[in-house]
Every structure is written in C-alpha cells, then in structure tokens.
Amino acid sequence: xxxxxxxxxxxxxxxxxxxxxxxxxxxxxxxxxxxxxxxxxxxxxxxxxxxxxxxxxxxxxxxxxxxxxxxxxxxxxxxxxxxxxxxxxxxxxxxxxxxxxxxxxxxxxxxxxxxxxxxxxxxxxxxxxxxxxxxxxxxxxxxxxxxxxxxxxxxxxxxxxxxxxxxxxxxxxxxxxxxxxxxxxxxxxxxxxxxxxxxxxxxxxxxxxxxxxxxxxxxxxxxxxxxxxxxxxxxxxxxxxxxxxxxxxxxxxxxxxxxxxxxxxxxxxxxxxxxxxxxxxxxxxxxxxxxxxxxxxxxxxxxxxxxxxxxxxxxxxxxxxxxxxxxxxxxxxxxxxxxxxxxxxxxxxxxxxxxxxxxxxxxxxxxxxxxxxxxxxxxxxxxxxxxxxxxx
Amino acid sequence: xxxxxxxxxxxxxxxxxxxxxxxxxxxxxxxxxxxxxxxxxxxxxxxxxxxxxxxxxxxxxxxxxxxxxxxxxxxxxxxxxxxxxxxxxxxxxxxxxxxxxxxxxxxxxxxxxxxxxxxxxxxxxxxxxxxxxxxxxxxxxxxxxxxxxxxxxxxxxxxxxxxxxxxxxxxxxxxxxxxxxxxxxxxxxxxxxxxxxxxxxxxxxxxxxxxxxxxxxxxxxxxxxxxxxxxxxxxxxxxxxxxxxxxxxxxxxxxxxxxxxxxxxxxxxxxxxxxxxxxxxxxxxxxxxxxxxxxxxxxxxxxxxxxxxxxxxxxxxxxxxxxxxxxxxxxxxxxxxxxxxxx
Numbered sequence: 168x169x170x171x172x173x174x175x176x177x178x179x180x181x182x183x184x185x186x187x188x189x190x191x192x193x194x195x196x197x198x199x200x201x202x203x204x205x206x207x208x209x210x211x212x213x214x215x216x217x218x219x220x221x222x223x224x225x226x227x228x229x230x231x232x233x234x235x236x237x238x239x240x241x242x243x244x245x246x247x248x249x250x251x252x253x254x255x256x257x258x259x260x261x262x263x264x265x266x267x268x269x270x271x272x273x274x275x276x277x278x279x280x281x282x283x284x285x286x287x288x289x290x291x292x293x294x295x296x297x298x299x300x301x302x303x304x305x306x307x308x309x310x311x312x313x314x315x316x317x318x319x320x321x322x323x324x325x326x327x328x329x330x331x332x333x334x335x336x337x338x339x340x341x342x343x344x345x346x347x348x349x350x351x352x353x354x355x356x357x358x359x360x361x362x363x364x365x366x367x368x369x370x371x372x373x374x375x376x377x378x379x380x381x382x383x384x385x386x387x388x389x390x391x392x393x394x395x396x397x398x399x400x401x402x403x404x405x406x407x408x409x410x411x412x413x414x415x416x417x418x419x420x421x422x423x424x425x426x427x428x429x430x431x432x433x434x435x436x437x438x439x440x441x442x443x444x445x446x447x448x449x450x451x452x453x454x455x456x457x458x459x460x461x462x463x464x465x466x467x468x469x470x471x472x473x474x475x476x477x478x479x480x481x482x483x484x485x486x487x488x489x490x491x492x493x494x495x496x497x498x499x500x501x502x503x504x505x506x507x508x509x510x511x512x513x514x515x516x517x518x519x520x521x522x523x524x525x526x527x528x529x530x531x532x533x534x535x536x537x538x539x540x541x542x543x544x545x546x547x548x549x550x551x552x553x554x555x556x557x558x559x
Numbered sequence: 560x561x562x563x564x565x566x567x568x569x570x571x572x573x574x575x576x577x578x579x580x581x582x583x584x585x586x587x588x589x590x591x592x593x594x595x596x597x598x599x600x601x602x603x604x605x606x607x608x609x610x611x612x613x614x615x616x617x618x619x620x621x622x623x624x625x626x627x628x629x630x631x632x633x634x635x636x637x638x639x640x641x642x643x644x645x646x647x648x649x650x651x652x653x654x655x656x657x658x659x660x661x662x663x664x665x666x667x668x669x670x671x672x673x674x675x676x677x678x679x680x681x682x683x684x685x686x687x688x689x690x691x692x693x694x695x696x697x698x699x700x701x702x703x704x705x706x707x708x709x710x711x712x713x714x715x716x717x718x719x720x721x722x723x724x725x726x727x728x729x730x731x732x733x734x735x736x737x738x739x740x741x742x743x744x745x746x747x748x749x750x751x752x753x754x755x756x757x758x759x760x761x762x763x764x765x766x767x768x769x770x771x772x773x774x775x776x777x778x779x780x781x782x783x784x785x786x787x788x789x790x791x792x793x794x795x796x797x798x799x800x801x802x803x804x805x806x807x808x809x810x811x812x813x814x815x816x817x818x819x820x821x822x823x824x825x826x827x828x829x830x831x832x833x834x835x836x837x838x839x840x841x842x843x844x845x846x847x848x849x850x851x852x853x854x855x856x857x858x859x860x861x862x863x864x865x866x867x868x869x870x871x872x873x874x875x876x877x878x879x880x881x882x883x884x885x886x887x888x889x890x891x892x893x894x895x896x897x898x899x900x901x902x
Contacts, residue, residue: 286887287890289690290594291886294833294882294886299883301876305875305879306872309871448830459695517709519706523700523703523706524703526702530699534688
C-alpha cells in the first residue's frame, strides 16, 4: 500500500496513530491529580511537537542520509516564517498561501546557501552554513528591519492591506484560518476526571507531519535515497563510478531546507508572529540535538527526538522547588531538603543543564539515539526469552 | 589617516581575544585532531576565574565602627575584607585593586587542571569517533558548563574593573605626532594587546625552543612514528590540551574589564573563534593568530560610519562574509597545511 513495504507501512501507521491520538496519549493523568503537570496535551505544545517533528524529519534527510552536518538550518525556518507572515499581511489570513510561499522561499534560500556551502565538506561545510545563518540572523536584526521588524518581529495588523480578505472591522484581531476554520479553535472533551483538547490547528499541523513523514520514507527508499547514502559512505568511489555527488547533495539540502520552511510557515500559522531569534545558531543546534537524540538516519527517530526535547523543555522547566517539596514530602525533613537541593539545579530554569547532560550521555553511550536504545532493549528482551526457551 | 589608525587600534583588542582563543583551539585541533565546541566555555570559565578570585579576596567580616554612625544614629557596620587583616589596609586594598591581573596566577593551574580532566575524562574517548560526534559531545559539554556557571553566578553580567592605574584612556595620537584628542585609546586595551602578544610569543617559543615542544611538534606532524620511537605522546598531548585551555582561559581573564562576563559569553565567542580558525587554516598556529588579528581589525573598520553608510549592516556580517570568501577561494584557509581536514 502507498508503494511501501510492510515494515515502512507499519512505521507510517505508528506515526499516524501517534499523531491522531496525541491529545489522549499526552494527557494520561487526570486534570486535578498531582501528576497533571506532566500532561502535555495542550494545543500550543502539541503543535510544537509536530512542527519541530517536521523540521527534524527534514534535517534528517540531509544529515542522516548524506552525513553533511549543517549548523544553519534555523535560517531556513526563519526565512519561511517571515515569508508566511508577509503573505498574511499582504494577501490573506488563510494559511494555505502562507505555507506554500514559505516552502518556496525557504527552498530558494537553501538553494543559494547550499550551492555555495556544498563546495566544501566536513567541518568546513558546518562552518559555512553556520556563517550563513548567523549572517541572516544579524541582518534580520539590523539592516533588514523594514522587512523583518528587527527586534520586535512581525505580527499581522488590522490595517494591513490583505488583498483577498478585504478590510477587517475596526478592533477585530486578524486570526489565521483555513477557509474560515480558526487555528485556535478547540473542542474540549471531558471523560470523568480526564479532559482532552482537540485543536484544529494541531490536526492541520499533524496532517502536514504525516505527509512529510510519508515523503521522507519514500525518499529514504528511493534510488535517490540510495545515492545520498552513497555520498555518506564513500564519495570518492561514487565519483569513480561516474556519478557527480554534488547535484544529489544539493537536492537533499534543498529538500531539507523546504521542510524547515514548512515548519517555519506552520509556526506562523499556529502563532502569528515571527522574530529573528528563530534564526539564531542555537536554534540550529536544537534541531541537531533532536535528530541525534532520536536517532540519526532512522525514519522515526527525528519525530521521537523532537517530541522528547520539546516535552522536556516545557514540562521540566515548569517544575519548581515547591512542587519538588510536595513530591518528597513523605521523607524526613532533612532528607527531603537534601534531595530537593540535589535535584533543584536540573529543573525549572536549569533544564538546559539536563538537556546538555542528556545530550552528552546519548552521544557517549548511545550514538544511535532513542531508536537504537529501543532496539537494544528489544534485543535484550528477545535474548532473555530465547535463553529461557533453551532452558526449557 | 588618524581615523584609520584609530580603527586599527580598536581592532587590536578584539583581534587579540580572537587570536588567543583561536590559538588554543588550533593547539587542540592540531595535536589531538579533536573539534572542540566546548572551547568557548573554557574562555568563559577563565573569565569567571577572575570573578571568583575577586570574590575570594573581598571575603569580609563585619566590624562595628564607633566613630561613624549611619542615618539612624547607630554605630556603622563596616565590611572589612580578611585580606586587610593579613596584609594591612594599604596592601590589602592594592591586592583587591589588582585582582584581575592577579587572577592570571590563579587561573593558570585551574585551567590546566580543567583541560587535563576534560581530555582524560571525556575527549580521549572520542579520538576515533567521527568529527560530527566530537562536535556534538563537546557542544553538550559546553551547555553543561555554561549552565553550571549560570547556576552559581547568576545570569547577569558581573562587572569587574581593571586596576586603578589602568583606568581611563590616554592620547595615543599625541604620542606619535597627530593632533591631540584625535586618537584616544583606553589603557586596558593596550594592556590586553601586549598581554596577548606575550602569551602568543611564549607559546611559540615553548613549541620552538624546548625539547617538549619539539616532541609535540613532531607528534603533530606524525603521531604514529613518534609513538613508535618510544615516546609517550598521549601524555604530552594531554598536557598540551591543558596548556591550550590555559591560553584560552587567560584570554578570558584579561577580557573581564573590557566586557563584564556573563554565562553565555563563551557561546558568543565560540562561533567567531571557529570562523577565525577556519580562515587561518585548520591546524596552523600562525594562521590562527594572523586571522584573529586580521578579522578583529576588519571588523572595526567595517563599523566605521563611512563604511556603514556605504554598505549598511556590513559591520554585523563582515567576519562571516570574509570566512565564506576565504573558504571558497582558498579552501585550506590562509596558512592551512596540506591534507588537514580536507575530506
């Protein structure tokens, strides 16, 4: 089905199910319970899960297949955001043109950057992409202020010329929509103590995620994908067989740039604003982290990685010392204070510390990321099973 | 003419910082072949060594001064640093005043220790992993170090002044025969420049004229052969890592009066220092120094009013622009060796 083999189809179905039932899966705790703060099923966060999932899936096409480590992909995300917001300012608040234009603009931008950067490889390529993204960031902050809004960023305003929408009523807030369906519209369902939120914006973003994930499976399994793997494993041999690696790598670069643009456009569609900080190099670093954490070169890895990082960013950074004290209240006071003092640096504002540590641990001990971890676990499990079978 | 000299002078102090950091980075890369993204964090730790020493020196106890009263009429409580008790008030005051230069002595052992621990504890396990893994693990380490510093010192910049003797500026133009008041230059920046020249000279002399340096250079050229000759090259490279960390840390220590240190200053300098190293040529020590000064001076020229009017925004991007042009036209960098990282 869909020209996929059985295994890939299973992965695709897993992703579809995860995306469809995310509002349930991410809200496993009753609303009033003490564990409710671990619930991640609110629209804003779920949207971020899928949008950064798209970003990481695209990045994985470049980094996972060709091995070229780009430190500048945030620039394409930012370019996509700016393009989308300008469509909303000039044409219509409908998200479709905004997203199409953001993909196209990011594609053209990445074609330019990739065409230059791909003349070099290895660390030089990383530095070149880094230099380009820092240049875009600095320019967006300073000289390009008329286009980018500088430090304040851009938001759609009531009196923007929106050619298709016509004038808005005085005092009305321009809202992103899909043919009238408001992105922030949600349907709350309560089941006993649980409550689940179904957000229209989330499902639109999830549809894009599923689409881009399907596309990435097809790219992974296509002859083109094989060529990209050849670039990673041995460029020299590829050249000797009469193939020029450059067009393939450039195509991969542009595709992943377009994914980043799509993510940027979706970010704007969900939350209509854009700022230069999206292009900062730490944002590029973040997508690298997501891909690595999930598993480079695997299909589902980037989706898992982006989910894990965004989840931690939001949930861990919300925990404060009071909450810790309530958790460990069952211990004797002295012990409680000691434990809270030990854990405290890692939570709340210190969640970056946790991120850094986790990241080091993954690179040191588990270079294949979460996916490899899961595989090792299942192998261990199977081995144990086999042994017990032999014993019988 | 005077404005040109002024810009060159302005570029020198930033260029010195770039050159020192890039020198440390190249030492690590040239000896161990490791791409160290935690290098900016070493610079930051150096700066915080100065802050720490200042805090240690100003540790005080309260004394009630009966001769003075506060606004409520109670006897005034005065903080007396312990160091006044040890050395008397005048010397104590001078020591605190000179805490930044004194931090050099404080920072060298600490930075060498940090460098050695980092190399032994983490980086040695990554020699045979791909460069991407090295970049990623050191990037993670940089985040961790940065967050630890943030946890202990807070997120705000901590101003630490230069010694009283070096505060203020002097009229450089008048010294060399220009009109007075055209070229004003702060003392401390000159100190920083001279300091960086001394450190760079010391490193080159160390590598050039000592047996240890000779072995290290031989190891940089061909590690395997040196190992086969029965020399424990790993141990020497570990020490070089410590020295590289110390060079970078010293750059941070002395930079404190120019730019109050905060926890993310390392990340700010990291990107730039990598650009500097790449422009100079991976693995070339003199290239790193040359590129550091060159980019610093170019940056300050690009921020001249006339240039900005001509090309708006050029001051923000000049370094990256130069890096892109150099990488595309001279892939090995200015003075890069053949065959280093040309994969």
